[in-house]
Amino acid sequence: MRFVKGHGTGNDFVILDDPSVELTADLVARLCDRRFGIGGDGVLRVLPSTGPAASWFMDYWNSDGSLSEMCGNGIRVFARYLESTGRVEGDSVAIDTRDGVKTAHFDGDQIRIDMGPARHLGHSAATLGGADYTGRAISMGNPHLVCSVTDVAKLDLSAPFDYDRALFPHGVNLEFCQPDVALGEPSAYRRMRVIERGSGETLSCGTGACAVGAAALAEAGLHTGTVKVDVPGGRLTITIDESTCWLTGPAVLTFTGEITL
Ligand SMILES: N[C@@H](CCC[C@H](N)C(=O)O)C(=O)O
Numbered sequence: 001m002r003f004v005k006g007h008g009t010g011n012d013f014v015i016l017d018d019p020s021v022e023l024t025a026d027l028v029a030r031l032c033d034r035r036f037g038i039g040g041d042g043v044l045r046v047l048p049s050t051g052p053a054a055s056w057f058m059d060y061w062n063s064d065g066s067l068s069e070m071c072g073n074g075i076r077v078f079a080r081y082l083e084s085t086g087r088v089e090g091d092s093v094a095i096d097t098r099d100g101v102k103t104a105h106f107d108g109d110q111i112r113i114d115m116g117p118a119r120h121l122g123h124s125a126a127t128l129g130g131a132d133y134t135g136r137a138i139s140m141g142n143p144h145l146v147c148s149v150t151d152v153a154k155l156d157l158s159a160p161f162d163y164d165r166a167l168f169p170h171g172v173n174l175e176f177c178q179p180d181v182a183l184g185e186p187s188a189y190r191r192m193r194v195i196e197r198g199s200g201e202t203l204s205c206g207t208g209a210c211a212v213g214a215a216a217l218a219e220a221g222l223h224t225g226t227v228k229v230d231v232p233g234g235r236l237t238i239t240i241d242e243s244t245c246w247l248t249g250p251a252v253l254t255f256t257g258e259i260t261l
Pocket residue numbers: 011062067068069070071072073074142143173196197198199202204205206207208
């Protein structure tokens with residue numbers, strides 16, 4: 001099976017471009033295994049869209065073989081792959097996802113995605129390694145809980161964690177963030193680390209950064225604005241306007257290969 005590898009701020013994906021490959025949870029987990037497979041936080045399979053508003057469907061899988069509605073870093077990498085294979089005309093492309101059609105806009109090494117609005121679902125709580133955290137539940141099509149802490153670097157994200165299973169019956173992506181006051185305006189910069197549903201700790205999560213941006217603005221009593229979110233793998237920029245949430249960041253294709261199954 002031929003594949004391409006790519007990443008967005010260190011959140012890495014195996015890209016498959018053969019619709020005849022029968023993907024199963026087991027195969028995805030094998031491909032994503034960093035020792036016995038190719039390695040990745042997830043798989044992006046390129047499929048034709050069945051709807052009228054986009055030509056391509058991003059079939060996203062987490063590294064454990066589970067599906068998600070949306071992946072913000074993945075869709076930029078997917079857009080970069082479509083561009084690299086000559087499937088983009090002009091400077092934007094519409095991409096179908098399980099959360100509906102999103103548009104990617106190309107701007108040099110950055111790709112800007114219209115992610116749709118962040119939906120605030122109220123407050124909730126989580127535990128990590130026996131400590132309690134409270135946060136804001138936010139949907140970006142997929143579920144997030146954003147908890148503010150004083151120092152993200154001190155957290156052990158490999159510790160056991162739990163969350164409100166009634167509010168998040170299908171699991172949750174758990175973001176921890178702190179205002180980066182050293183950089184200036186407290187509502188404008190956040191440092192973030194994440195435990196992703198279905199992938200564990202990753203170097204970045206695009207939908208998670210959108211949720212962090214929305215939470216930072218809400219905490220400051222703002223409805224619109226821009227928040228820079230620094231993740232272990234780089235920087236994402238979140239802009240929330242009256243109608244939508246924009247996610248901007250890099251997307252890089254790193255290598256191609258062939259794997260024998
Ligand atoms: N890394 C992604 C999010 C991938 C899906 C997530 N793990 C979930 O299950 O919802 C991103 O960049 O948004």
